[in-house]
Amino acid sequence: MKQLKLTFGGQSFYADLLEDKAPEICSALIKAAPFQSYWFVAKICDNEVCFRAPFV
Secondary structure (H helix, E strand, O other): OOEEEEEEOOEEEEEEOOOOOOHHHHHHHHHHOOOOOOOOOOOEEOOEEOOOOOOO
């Protein structure tokens, strides 16, 4: 399983890319990586974090 590394506040976290459930989004994230994004709004629900990616 591929992972996306997220770093903010000096801490790094890894998100599993669920390619079987969202193949197009995972492919776009992999293609755009590495990239920087600003968390102008972030919603954390259970194990979900939202941020804007460059292709959105």
